[in-house]
Each structure stands twice: as structure tokens, then as C-alpha cells.
Amino acid sequence: MSISRRTLLKLVGLTALGVTAEKYVSVHAGSTSAKLVAKAIGAGKRLAGTKPAQKVRLAMVVDLRKCVSEQGCTKCIDACNKAHNIPDFGESKDEIKWIWKEPYQDAFLDQENFYMKDEFKNKKVPVFCNSCDNPPCVEVCPTQATFKRDDGIVMIDWHRCIGCRYCMAACPYGSRSFNWRDPRPFIKDINPDFPTRMKGVVEKCTWCDERVSQGLSPICVDVCPGKALVFGNLNDPGSEVRQLLKDNFSIRRKPGLGTSPEIYYLV
Amino acid sequence: MIEHAFRGNKRYWSWLVFLSLIILTGFYFYMRQFNYGLGITGMSRNVSWGLYIAQFTFMVGVAASAVMVVLPYYLHDYKAFGKITILGEFLAISSVIMCMIFVFVDLGQPFRLLNLMLYPTPHSLLFWDVIALSGYLLLNVVITRVTLDAEHKSTAPPKWIRVVIIVSIPWAVSIHTVTAFLLSGLAGRPFWLTAIMAPRFLASAFSAGPALLVVLCLVMKKLTDFDAGDEALKKLGLIITYAMCVNVFFILMEFFTTFYSGIPSDVSHMQYLYFGFEGKGKLVPWMWASVALAVVSLVLLIVPKTRENHRTFFVACITVFLSIWIDKGLGLVITGFIPSPFGKVVQYWPTIPESLITLGVWAIGFFLITIFYKMVLSIRMESEA
């Protein structure tokens, strides 16, 4: 035998290291694999201008004075559930939620407001993923499956998520859901334009990144009958969100944690 | 060396068969979990980590505790630990392997495990935990292999291994520190957000781990010719006593800071754990059992007479182990999620499949420790003969 078992094992180990290193480089050097593919087929450059312009920080303003969720309006939730193939398991253990309503006092646990009007005390606050500017979920994710886009949207790469659920432990807003079982049989009417998920991955509201990439607003914003939801670029001084924040007093959920949530509630 | 594990008496083989049956049962239920998803467990949207991660946290402690025999023996040349040092290291190997299996069975997409290596993420503590644990496993595999080999050939181990052993000492501390950081670095979970999480983990590890080692030594003394030696057991007794005192002291500090400062979000978790919150408190009887066990263990350990009597010392070690298992392997992880970020109490309790999978992983640990210790004892008997 010219090559000993040990030497062979060492070689295999080194090759494995090399492969890992190549993968690492390909991810961190701005998709080398993209360049490789482009080179292989001799493809030209990508279209200019498809990348979101710099200095965009998307944000959402929820005007609770206009929101009529306490009257049973669930238009935003229904539209979202339908657009994103969110299953209905009929029980809370496996539940998946992107947008849902919480009583005012629970959504703003650290705001102790007494002697409010009943109307406000019973207010149901729509809650979403806050797409934090300093997202703890992104910080803890061991595979970068959850990440922040240039425009501020916090996303999940469902192809990469290993289902460790560290992000769920890290999210201070309880915004994340896990697919405890195969969701497909529990989706009444599948929207073919949006993927369903598989068991074992985490999901959450992504501010309709698929619509935002096409220059549209999130679907909840579009369907809100009272125009209570406003979506826009916080870095644009002329945007509607900036105007609203200038003219009104706004609160955010748990700002003291330093996560910088990007959903502002007007009360 | 491994050939020694294939020779044994009837009792040895029946024990291994018994463990294999538990492992197979666990494996069967893991396959069911694999097909159905983690919904087969008691975990939910609100309590998204359960028994698996709690066991992982606990076992990291047992793994780290090997340092309590390695350090006196190699750094202080404490000869009395000569017989048990390698047992501590093999205990570390078995528990690190258990830790890795517990993390694996907790994954929603286990086939994507390698993504941890393909997309290394230094800002995630889980990444560092993978490095710390696999490094620690590697160190201990090398150390046990080289030292046991030397013992087998009745020669002195090579000099370079001393360097590896010295590296393994801070490395042991690091595995439990990083595991504590995993929890204590999360701003949104006030129950874990405490700077003494890492010290508390180390104190509980340095009491529960050596306690398990003592139990194993006393059981082996009863069943085999092995005797760890009176002096070694006495010293371990002292180590366990001090570590357990520090551990209980840390828990009391958490009590003081939480309840005296009275911050509602902090209080709610402790209240749920020890007294029940909004009328719900599934863990309350367990926690008070843990408190009672801790008190009994402290009495038995602090009184020299009961600490030095093997029978009462055995009981003391069992109580230390159980008390810390309830505190760390059940209460600590789960309570971080209760109440939820919305202040709601959604309780968690492991399901039968989940418990059997957990039991299966424990059986793997015991299986490994059995064949490792068998190897060590056989080699020693051989070289003595």
C-alpha cells in the first residue's frame, strides 16, 4: 500500500477544509458563485438600478386612532394570511402568525397607562415584525439565514434556516413562528405566487419584501380600510412617514432594549 | 485498546443490552419526530426551547467539570487524583457527545447542520459554542488516547501531551461560559439577562459533575475491583461542598436582585418558577423539590462526619446532582420563555416521545461511559497483573 490510511484521512480532511474555505469565500466576497456562473456563460452585467438605492430605511407608521381592529376588522391580517400562505392549524401550539392583534396593555407591556377611556383600554393593537434597525435575531442567527437587507427589511432565507430557533429566543417581540409540522395541508387556498414553507424552519412577517422589491407597499398597507398603516422611507425627509412622525407623538414597542424597532404607533 | 470493551461478564453485557434497548426506543421516536416535525414535542410558539436545550445546557456543565480533577492532578501534581483523572476526561467526552446529540435532535432541519460550518458567523454565540464544544471533544479524545496508551504500555506519556492538557483547562471553562453567554446575552429575555449566569453555570457544573463522578466511582467500587481511593473521594467531597455552597449562594443572589428591585418583567419569571404566575405553575413543585434536595445535600456535605462516610456521601452526591438537574436541566431554560413577551403564561411540558428521545440520548451517554470505563479498568488490571 503506497498511501497509509492516516495520510488518506489527512488528505480527505484537508480537502474538506478547502471546500469549506471556498464556500466561505463565495458567500463573503459578494457571491463569487454568481460571478463564476456569469463567467461560465459569458453573461454580461446585471441591470443597473435594480438594487435598492442607498440610504433607504423603510419604516411603518400605525395610526391607532384610525385602526378599527377592536370593531372586529381583520382585513390586514386576512390579506396577509392569504398572500403568504399562512396555515391555520386551529390550535395555538403549532400556530403561525405574521400579523395579529394584541390588547394595548400586552403589546406595550412597559407602558403603564391608567384611567384611559374604555375605548382605548380595549384597543387591539396590530403587531408585526418590527424589522429592527439593530435586530437581535440577525445577531444570533448562526448561519446568517436571517439577515437585514440594505433597505432595512429583516428577512429569512428559508433555504438556509437550520431550525435552531435561537432567533425566536432572541426576539423581544414574539414576532417569530416556527413550522412545528408540515404546514401545507392546513392552507385552505394556496396562493401559487408565494411559496409555502416546509417543516422545521422559522418564519415571520417580512414586510412583503416580494412586493417592496417591485416598488409596491406591503399588502396590509394597501388593504387597510381606514388608511391606518403608512409605509415609507424614513431617510427621505419628504416622505409621508416622516411627516407623520413630525406632526404626531409616536411610541414604539420596547425601545429601551436598543433594538430600534421600525414600527411607530400613533396614539 | 478498544478490544477490552468487547470482553466482559454477563452483567456487563446485560447492562449494555438494556441501554441499547433504551437507545433504540429513543431512535424510533426520533425517526417519528424526523417525519412529523418538532411538533411531536411539547414546545410551542411561545416556549420554543424545551427539554433538549435544557439537557444540553446541563450536560455542558458535566463536561466542563472534568477540569476539577484535571487541574489538581496536572497543575498541582495532586497524586491522589491519579486514578480518577482519566475517568473525569472520559466523562467529559461522553457528555460533550450527549450535548452535540441534544443540539442535533433539537434542529428543525437536521440535514442542514453543516450550514453552521458553511456560513461561519462570528457574531452568533452558537457558532462559538460549536467551536468550543468540538474543540473540547478533540482535546479530550487526544488526551485520553495518549495517556491511556502510555498506561497500556507502562511508559510515561510523551511530554507534548502536557501542553494539550494545560490548554484543556481554560477550554473547559470556556465551554460553559460560552453556553451561558448563549442565554445571558439576549436583551429580550430578562430571566437570563444576568451577568452571573456564567459563574452560576460554572458553580453548578463543578458541583454536579464531580458528584456524578463520585457516584460512578462508588458504584464501580461496589461492582468491580476498582477503588478510587479514600483521599481522592475526600478531596472530591470538599470540591463538591464548596461548589454547591457557591451555587446556592448565586441562586440566592438572583432572588435578592430580582425581588428587591422589583422590576415587573424580571419578577414575573422568578414568580412563575417558584410560586406560580396568574395561577399557573407547573414547575413550582419541581423547584421546591430542588430547594429541598439542595438543603439536604448541603447538610450532608458540610457536616464532616456525613461527608466522610461513604454511604451518606453517596446520598449527598445524588441529591446534589438531582437538585441541579431540576434547576438547570428543567427550570432555567424553560422559564426564560414564561411569561411570553406579551406577559402571557403559556406552559410547557415535555411529551412522551420527547422524553423518550431525551432518555435515549442519556442512554447513549451511559453506554459510552460504560465502555470507556471498562477499557480503563481492563487496561489497569492488565498492567497490574
Added chain:
Amino acid sequence: MYDSGKIIAGLIIFAALFTSPVWYDVLNGKALQRPDLVLPSKENQKECVAAAEFMRRDHMRLLNDWRYEVVRKGETYFSSDNGKEYEMRFTKTCLGCHPNTSQFCDQCHSYVGVTPYCWDCHNKPRNLSIQ
């Protein structure tokens, strides 16, 4: 060599077991079925996003790359070698020309014995006639 008889017998048994699926098919009279792709009809034929030869071998890499660009970088369009731009969307761009997955994708995939799990999450578009 010690125990050479046992070792050789063991190797023969291993080889027999390992190749048993082949023997099974041979004995059942099943010939190897070559993939039979249904390509777009002449009048519907458009240019693919890349050369057929490249696609045949590297379509999975291209798809993976598109996924990376769309999901992680928020890009939408791919400009091809032929100077045209295509939307980086598998269900629209790819299936637009190859709507029948069982006569296209599955042919080679079952031939080489791979089972990509695309359809665990992605949906086959409604307007296409797909089994």
C-alpha cells in the same frame, strides 16, 4: 493474510447486496429507460436564459445563484449572454417555457436518482397545465 476466505466471501456478499437493485431490474426484464424530454414546440420556442449545454449541466447552480440574488440581495433581473433580460423567477421564467415538470424536470431527475425538494415549498403555477 489471515482469514482470507472469510474476507473474500464477505466482499462477494457485499458486492451482491450493493448491486442488487440492478439485478432486480434485469431479472424483471426492465430495460433502462433513457430520459425522454418534451421540449417546447417549434412555434413556442424562445431562447433560453443560457446555452442548452450549460443549462443541462449547471441549471442547479444557476437556480441557486438566482435565489441568492433575489432573496438575499433584492435583485430582480438577470441579463443573459444574448443581451436579453429575464426576471429571475423559476416559476415564471423557467416554467413559462417548460410547464410540464413531469415531462421535463422529472425525466432526468429520476434517471440520475436525485429528488430535489423544490415542490415542498414552491407551487406549480395554476395557469400551467401541470400534473
